[in-house]
Amino acid sequence: MKINSRTLFTLSALVLLCLFLLTGCRQEHRFIKKTAFKDANSIVITFAGPVDEGWAKDISKYTVYEKPDPDIKLKITEAHLSQDKKTVTLRFKENLNQDQPHMLAMSQITSEGRSLGSAFVSVKKLYLGYLFSVLIGAMIINNFVFAKYLGLCVFFGTSQKKSTAIGMGITFTIVMVFSSMMAWFLYQFVLKPYRLDFLEIVVFIGLVSLSVQAVDTILRKVNPMLFKAFGVYLVLVIANCIIIAVPLTLAANTYNAMESLMLAFGAGMGFLIALFLMSSVRERLELANIPRSYRGLPIAFVVAGLFALAFLGFSGMSIF
Amino acid sequence: MDPTLVKLALGGLAVLGCIGIFFGIGLALAAYKFAVEANPKVEEVLEVLAGAQ
Amino acid sequence: MPATTKTNPQLLFNGILGENPIFRLALSMCPAVGISTTVMNGLLLGIAVLFVQVFSSCTIAAIKNHIHPRIRIPTYTLTIATWVTVIDLVLAAYVPEAYKQMGIFVKLIVAFAIITMRLETFACKNSVNASFWDGLGMGLGFLFGMMALGFVRELLGMGTLFGYDILGFRPLLFFILPVAGFFCVGFMMAMFNYIELAVNRKKRG
Incomplete structure (x- = not known):
């Protein structure tokens, strides 16, 4: 199991570059941070700063139409300004066709007495983008190890060597995706309709053991080489909090099948990233001159703390 | 006892039982189909070594 | 490991000091x-873990002769999981505010390595009585570890104890x-190691 670390680095740098490009493209006016659909008949506009109430409440300043037919202007019934004066909710007379992108023109935006000119922005539902944001959210922004502090036993146990770290991460991701999808399915279609959601812990942990056992049985026969490489980590998967935390998160929120898949995959990849980062540092630590009382776990904890501080920088970031 | 509670308990038993039987049979079939001839000596050795992780 | 020969108080203190789950076993x-x-927070989660540990140890010790060795771990x-569900529902009903603060962690007791580890190494080979004392010791060890960490962090962070x-x-x-938890655990482990090293050095003269 040998993966060139330079290739990995280049790959991750490329992914990050794409991310920044994508986020950069969305900005259409410097004063408007975000536009989105809300409910069936509303559009929410988020501004970078507070806007004047007199301007915001005047519905004649807004023009909205569906992108393919600019002649049909949609009828606005009310413009509601939030408490902090940064978000305006436009309510429409009829329900919006959210599959179509909408164009929104605002004339003479005034903020604190100053005019900021007119803005012309689009409002669209980006489902793929949303899925992607769920994935990145679980992988980096809410990384289960560094931002939610879960799965630490296995994290510290298997991050001594890069090869171990990658093996554990891959095994974990596979089992995670399998068991979470089964858990989501059972929860949505069996436990919830029959009001048996108090059994969630028993069912979810049972499903995890089952998937581990199934992967173990099948892999042992189908690919003994792979089993030799990854078999040892299978047992450790059950002892990892993340594997049970993801189904519980799925049960507590209303995600659909695709979003659940993305969340589970993101959680697994996030664990892999955390393990890889940590093992890279710990391989160096082996050679460093550390005070005797700090050797082994204590210094690993301090390093993990520094990583967590770094990951704190991602918090609050939204992609789409 | 409250009849709704009894219903809930019986429902839980039924659902858990069904899941258990379904996956139990599934795993048993898988174990049968993908059986690997284990060397009995390996298990004997492991038995002696057990506990040392 | 054959059946234990330790007396009950010895089992109790083994969990609290000798094999403290947090600082010694690092589980x-x-x-x-x-x-x-x-x-x-430390106290409440400690109580929950204590409950789960004691009851699962006793359950496994009571039915140990009926478990087929191949399905040991799933059992x-x-x-x-059963006992975690019980304590989860009880806490949600009687201390809803504290339960909300602990969030998902009560449910996650099911994946704590310490409980499975004690069942595997102790409860499946010993009597119900010995398992009870071992579970009590381990649970108390966890409780004290959590409270010690909470004590340091609350005193240094907020200048308060129990909210006073x-x-x-x-x-x-x-x-x-939350991030400081890593540093706090690291520093406290290093402190334990330092004391151990110093004591050993003194013993050797």
């Missing part, structure tokens, strides 16, 4: 980092951040 670190921000997991103002000022606000 179940997630809650130690995640929610040990106050003494109260342990399901037993633990002790110092009147906040020496190190950093410690109240």
Whole structure:
């Protein structure tokens, strides 16, 4: 199991570059941070700063139409300004066709007495983008190890060597995706309709053991080489909090099948990233001159703390 | 006892039982189909070594 | 490991000092980092773990002769899951505010390595009585570990204990951040190691 670390680095740098490009493209006016659909008949506009109430409440300043037919202007019934004066909710007379992108023109935006000119922005539902944001959210922004502090036993146990770290991460991701999808399915279609959601812990942990056992049985026969490489980590998967935390998160929120898949995959990849980062540092630590009382776990904890501080920088970031 | 509670308990038993039987049979079939001839000596050795992780 | 020869108090203190789950065995670190921000949190989660540990140890010790060795681990997991469900529902009903603060961690007791480890190495070979004392010792060891961490973090971070103002000022606000849990556990482990090294050196003369 040998993966060139330079290739990995280049790959991750490329992914990050794409991310920044994508986020950069969305900005259409410097004063408007975000536009989105809300409910069936509303559009929410988020501004970078507070806007004047007199301007915001005047519905004649807004023009909205569906992108393919600019002649049909949609009828606005009310413009509601939030408490902090940064978000305006436009309510429409009829329900919006959210599959179509909408164009929104605002004339003479005034903020604190100053005019900021007119803005012309689009409002669209980006489902793929949303899925992607769920994935990145679980992988980096809410990384289960560094931002939610879960799965630490296995994290510290298997991050001594890069090869171990990658093996554990891959095994974990596979089992995670399998068991979470089964858990989501059972929860949505069996436990919830029959009001048996108090059994969630028993069912979810049972499903995890089952998937581990199934992967173990099948892999042992189908690919003994792979089993030799990854078999040892299978047992450790059950002892990892993340594997049970993801189904519980799925049960507590209303995600659909695709979003659940993305969340589970993101959680697994996030664990892999955390393990890889940590093992890279710990391989160096082996050679460093550390005070005797700090050797082994204590210094690993301090390093993990520094990583967590770094990951704190991602918090609050939204992609789409 | 409250009849709704009894219903809930019986429902839980039924659902858990069904899941258990379904996956139990599934795993048993898988174990049968993908059986690997284990060397009995390996298990004997492991038995002696057990506990040392 | 054959059946234990230790007396009950010895088993109790083994869990609290000799094999402390947090500082010695370094198991179940997630809650130690995640929610040990106050003494109260540590106490509540400690009680939950104590309950689950004692009852699962007793259950497994009572039925150990009827478990087929091949399905040993799944049986342990399901037993633990049952008792976790019980304590989860009880806490949600009687202390809803504290339960909300602990969030997902009560449910995650089911995946704590310490409980499965004790069932595997102790309860499946010993009598119900011995398992009870061992479970009690391990649970108390976890409780004290969590409370010690909560004590340090609450005192240094907020200057309070159990919500009462002790110092009147906040020496190190950093410690109240969830991230500081990593540093706190690291420093305390290093401290334990340092004391052990110093004691050993003295013994050798």
